[in-house]
Amino acid sequence: xxxxxxxxxxxxxxxxxxxxxxxxxxxxxxxxxxxxxxxxxxxxxxxxxxxxxxxxxxxxxxxx
Numbered sequence: 367x368x369x370x371x372x373x374x375x376x377x378x379x380x381x382x383x384x385x386x387x388x389x390x391x392x393x394x395x396x397x398x399x400x401x402x403x404x405x406x407x408x409x410x411x412x413x414x415x416x417x418x419x420x421x422x423x424x425x426x427x428x429x430x
Contacts, residue, residue, distance in 0.1 A: 374412060374415050374416060374419065375419060377415065377418065377419070383422065383423055386423055387423075414426060
């Protein structure tokens with residue numbers, strides 16, 4: 367079980383960001399890393415949420 371970490375603010379997506387993320391989720395050519403989002407650990411989710419909050423969509427791609 368993961369240990370509790372610091373509170374991360376709720377995500378607020380612009381319509382364009384939501385469209386990109388939904389496209390990635392549906393895409394037939396989605397990168398394997400992005401396709402595995404459904405199988406990642408809670409600590410990884412917190413890391414990706416923080417990267418998104420800090421850098422938007424670019425934060426999800428630059429270190430994927």
